[in-house]
Amino acid sequence: ESQGGQLGGPATKGDYQKVYNAIAEALEKNPEYDDGSYGPVLVRLAWHASGTYDKHSNTGGSNGATMRFAPEANHGANAGLGAARDFMEEIKKQFPWITYADLWTLGGVAAIQEMGGPKIPWRPGRKDGTVEQSPPEGRLPDGDKGPDHLRHIFYKMGFNDQEIVALSGAHALGRCHKDRSGFEGPWTFAPTSFTNEYFNLLVNEKWTQKKWNGPPQFEDKTTKSLMMLMTDLALTQDSSFRKHVQRYAKSEDEFFNDFSAAFSKLLELGVPEENFKAFEAQLEGGRSFKF
Ligand code: CCH
Known part of the structure; x- marks a missing residue:
């Protein structure tokens, strides 16, 4: 059930704000993790979940959250992102109604904003896909090239x-x-x-x-x-x-202005516009999540 907030009805802006807040509050839950925050690795998860989009075949992208499945989770580029997916699993337990695809992208937004970055416009509506929808390996950049x-x-x-x-x-x-x-x-x-x-x-x-x-x-x-x-x-x-x-x-x-626009676009790659339309009525008050 992808649509259905805390009380079983359609999710509202307030429901997504609660998810945002839970992510924000947990970012520094483990002072031993890296530099004391899961923020950076959550940004990387949101990026790698979205950056697989190929406009020629209209495949990949943030719709589907197919990195849940072994082929994509084991792509070399995704090494270490299990730490971010495990973090998100704890949030998903608190808010089972949200899709992983929305959750992971909202995690990137919360992390950027809470680490002092710009507001990132974000809309819900992504659906979780099946393993058959996994993108092939090799769509993300390598660090040793020009x-x-x-x-x-x-x-x-x-x-x-x-x-x-x-x-x-x-x-x-x-x-x-x-x-x-x-x-x-x-x-x-x-x-x-x-x-x-x-x-x-x-x-x-x-x-x-x-x-x-x-x-x-x-x-x-x-x-x-x-x-x-x-x-x-x-x-x-x-x-x-x-x-x-x-x-x-x-x-x-x-x-900040240009990053906000580009990151927001990244997080919507591969998501049919009608997915967003279904939720837009719930989102009176805009697309930004931060008090
Ligand atoms: Fe990146 N990135 N990234 N990156 N990246 C790595 C870590 C982060 C490349 C390679 C690497 C983007 C673009 C590129 C983050 C966000 C973005 C790492 C280290 C490599 C390698 C991974 C490790 O060892 O843990 C290359 C190549 C490109 C080419 O463009 C873009 C775009 C974004 C987001 C908008 C973030 C954040 C990290 C830090 C992750 C962490 O765990 O600290």
Whole structure:
């Protein structure tokens, strides 16, 4: 029963706000987890659940939450996201009426907003799918590639160069884990704060290749404690990307506005518009969830 709030009737905006609040309150439930917050890994779950969209075949995307099933859960790109799915399972127990597909995307919204980021417009209406609807492996980006790879991957989702740069700013958050991706370390000094710091560091730091036996990654010359992937540096090496990197380094407002629009679009990839229409009547008062 995908439609049915706390009392069994259609879910209202207040019902979704309760789910949002439960996620927000649990973000720092385990001080031992990474940098003290599940926020970053929840953002990554929302992104990987949505970024499988292919506009040519109109398959993949956030509708379906097919990462619940083994094939997609075991895709190399999704290593470590079990921590986020387990977190969400606890929320799902409290609100069994919400779909996983709505829950995981709302989790990304709550995490961004609670870590100090912009408001992200979000609508409910995603349905949970079957294992047969799982996307093939290989639709998410690899960290050891250049600008052409980024375009190949993100153009399939329907994004342009400006949106690619804006979305990449999410790497202000979180870190790479040796045992998940093979890469190691955070992009910024404040990995649980959503800021434009990623762009400042791209513009102002000198990045040199890290000497180690892991996959190719870069470290900042000043402290050697931060990292960038080849795909991150690709944004500074291509003029059509670089102008937006420079713009977002100068103006956190412009970054926040553009990130909000692009992330909201990401979270709706592959969801038929009629799914949203069915719920819109319930959502008097808009699409943003935050008191
Ligand atoms: Fe990312 N990302 N990401 N990323 N990502 C990783 C971690 C995070 C790439 C590779 C990696 C986006 C785009 C890209 C987050 C959000 C976004 C990791 C480390 C790799 C590798 C995983 C690990 O070891 O745990 C590549 C390549 C691209 C190319 O564009 C986009 C877009 C978003 C969101 C809008 C977040 C958040 C994390 C941190 C996760 C954590 O657990 O801390």
